[in-house]
Amino acid sequence: MADRAGVIHDLGYRHYDGPRDGVATIARTLFVTGLRHAFGLGRSGKSKILPFLLLGLSTLPAAIVVGVVTLVGLSDLPLTYAGYTNQTQLLVSLFAAAQAPVLFSRDLRYRSIVLYLARPLPAYVVALTRWASLTTALLVFTVLPVLVLYAGGLLAGLDVSDQTTDLLKAVALLLLVSSMLAGITGFISSVSLRRGFAVVGSIVALVVVPGVVTAVQAIASEEGAEQVGVAAGLASPWSLTNGLASAWDAGVEVFTPPEGGWVVAYLAVAVLIAGVGLAAIVARFLKVGSQ
């Protein structure tokens, strides 16, 4: 039986000779399950409350804005798509902090990771799949309200090409921020397995640190030390995203907008944070998986 690709436990009663699905199928199934679990689907009713409450809170203002645009007959949205996510970043951070432990802590804490690794799925694929689930969940969470705005805007007769350009900029930024947040919260949750502890750690990284950066930028801008503020912006995922959004003219105002080479640096650091987060998660799963 050396050539078998999938695993169906052969207890010696009756052989299975049918087709076997490979690693790709297992990974895909795990990804879909993870994505569902991030929103509480397939889990208890109580676990659905928080994700859908947050999703509702972040989508409701978009629906209201669309209603206002339609009723008052504005010729433009009062805020851009990237600007909308900037307004709701607290909700996005809370969603990431609250749902990352669901995907990353539970398997490790209850050692059910052993059961996943008993399948032909290598530990790094499990880690990558979990990260992909959380990134996709975050992307869905952030893109949904933006799509509501976009659809509403188009139905209200706004200019299609302007809106589409804005939307594409916003989606690119959301992809970047989702992968950064998933890397950061996923790593924190896979290291500190106590749920509350992981949540507070993620909140520090996603709310407190950006708050500090914004404060530093505001002070730097007031004192005329723009470069200090721009450099400080490299320190948190939200300040990176907002800095890039302002550099790409996507409708986000920051105290110290990055210019020239700084824009490249912002983009590079953002990609680096996402990559390092992912690598750290993989390393963590490999370590736990080998124990």
Next chain:
Amino acid sequence: MNSTIIKLAAQALLGRRRFWLLLAFPVLLIALTVTVAALTDAEAAWPLLPGLGYPVVLPLVAVLAASSVLGPEVDDGSIVYLLSKPVSRHSVALSKWVVAWAATMLAGALPLYVSALVAGGGDRALAAGLAAVVAGTTYSALFLAVSAVTRHAVIVSLLFVLIWEGLLGNLLSGVAWLSVAQWGLRIGHEISTELPDPTNLPWAIAASLVVTVGGVWFAGDRLRSFTLRGED
């Protein structure tokens, strides 16, 4: 109150990594204030307190402290060993609250006062310190009550602080009547008028007292009828 439970709760709070996270907040706040005050001037550092220290750092310390004294035991079920002892449940709750309160004062209110001293001092610093003491006390009791009700205490407490008091509090001024932070500010306003004046004083004092006493009592009451549940 029970000195053994206080000792155990203090050990749980100071044990290992949790302590470092708890310590990180005051260090971060004071370091930031001192750096800004040194590089520019004390006046420029002041906005850090109403902008970051008071609305974010103080409640986060209270969340961490209150959920650390009760949360882990509820999480792994070892609370039944504590509850099986012939100690009043209210006394258990009160002992745990005392530890959470002391931690909030030391890691939340005191650093806030020190930062306020660095950023100018005077009446304003004293007022900020008083506001932090009042709000920290109320927060720790409120979050202890939340920890006794739900496993998701940290998230629920954070939702209250960040969404209700933070996001909605900034948009709707009426939220001030039901906001722990604003009650503290109103009481601090009596010392220095530089602090905002969101509600009226009797309401702020009464509400803070009711939430503090009620929170600790409610936590004890929840422990009295405690049921163990699995992960959901």
